[in-house]
Amino acid sequence: MIRLAASARMVLAASLLAAFAFVLIGPILNLALWSVAERWYTPHKLPVTYGTRYWEQVFRPTGDAMASLGTSVWIAVLTVLFALALSIPAGYALARLKLPMRALFMLMFLLPQAFPSVAIYINVARIFYQLGINGTVLAVVLVHTAHGLVFSVWIAAAAFAAVDKDLELAARNMGASPLRAFFTVTLPLAAPGIIASGIFVFLESLDEFTGTFFVGVPQVTTLPLLLYNAAMGGNYQVASITALILLVPSVLFMLFIERFLRADVLAKVGT
């Protein structure tokens, strides 16, 4: 009897797990099916003809998608450079130097994430319009940087805080200037955390939709905007392929984040 109950529980647990896997993977699978469906209409449960016609269309060098991919990557790279240029000094100041009102400054960087962003972006778009920079790459990069800054500043501060102070002092004692100690000891040791923050900002920028929707249109079409336009235009194949392109870096990052962000750095984030 006990064995029967145990195996019944096992079967129940396994079927719950299968249902969970279906809910989790099903939507992604449906997306993948659409990307290779050349014709798919009701009442067919699976695509009528499979093919890579839409992939060829998307990856044609002159296609919209390649242009959007280029725009997206270019904006993301600029955003990372800009965010790191701001967050490496800020993170060092927060982690190492005597800073009045430190908690308030930490909070300041969090605020853009803690407010519903649509209401902010419509006003940013209005200000940018008055400045004449709406619809430019610069406008999108600025918005993405402000959005990603909380991650890059907080992670950079945690990375600097995790570097052993005695190593810096040893370099100073051997006659290195403060700047030299920073560039040859502190920065290299904090680099893995800072690289992780850079990857995070890169992905945030690549995936960002709302801000680009308000300050980028109509001239700047990033991949999320192309996906949106294709989906609303009823082109499920192009929308699905674009979505898959965006999916790949997100899933890779999910799988490898623990390699980049060591536990000792992670434990110091936000402190």
Next chain:
Amino acid sequence: MPGRPSFEKRSGMSLSQRHLALLLITPGLVLVAALFLYPLCFSLISAFSKDGSFTLEWFAKAFELYSTDMVFTVVIVVTSCALTALAAIVIAGTLTLGENRYIVGTLKALYRWPLFIPFIVAAQCMRTFLAKNGLMNNSFVSLGLMEPLQAVSYLDWRGIIATFVWKQTPFVALLLAGALASIDRATLEAGRNLGASRLRVLIELALPQVMQTLLVALVLSFVTMLSVLSVPLMVSGSQPTMLTVDMAFRINAYGDYATANALGVITYLISAGAAILYLRRGLSQEAPR
């Protein structure tokens, strides 16, 4: 900052170090001020004024046109948070207290997948999956669980909730599982040894110790859901809809910044409500007992 060892005694450069710190942090702060604080003031002024004088006219208009959507938005976000919490507790609880290592291992490998998937991709996934002829209904029909004629589209409020829960559960479960892993195992083992079921150990012993983490994760999810434009736009095109869509519509269709900003202030108030609930609980926890 107290307890922070400093170099000042060694080098006597405390003042210049403070200046250096401010100098290093200023560029980042300027960006946040220019792209967050300034537009925030802009939105408040625009929502509360007409031709330079104070008015509540825009709020009256917002309530007149969009009161249904306000209720709709709050109901969707609260329901999504509740379901996300439930799913995350089940996942994190199984990961912590599960005894079958195959099930724990499979769950661990699976549950994080949507963690970094952008909302717009999740929305596109759900648009296909939850449609009348999407993979979900088709699978149910193929398995004999449902007649083809019973298939309905879930691309309305149910689709929005499903997308939010799908996307946010891994985040909440990840934080919760981390917190659960760091609590004292001995208490949980003691509970098990005294004959409590795993469910009871989870609810009565483990969860109270990680409530703070769960609430932080839920407040963050709440604000995130309140800010997302792509999911309501793409998953449910029809009325009623969420306030983010209404704001975009006021701007794009009418250039009506005043009403859009009044709606924006209402979304600030809704998210402030969530933050206050969280803070009040935090305070009552710290009160002497």
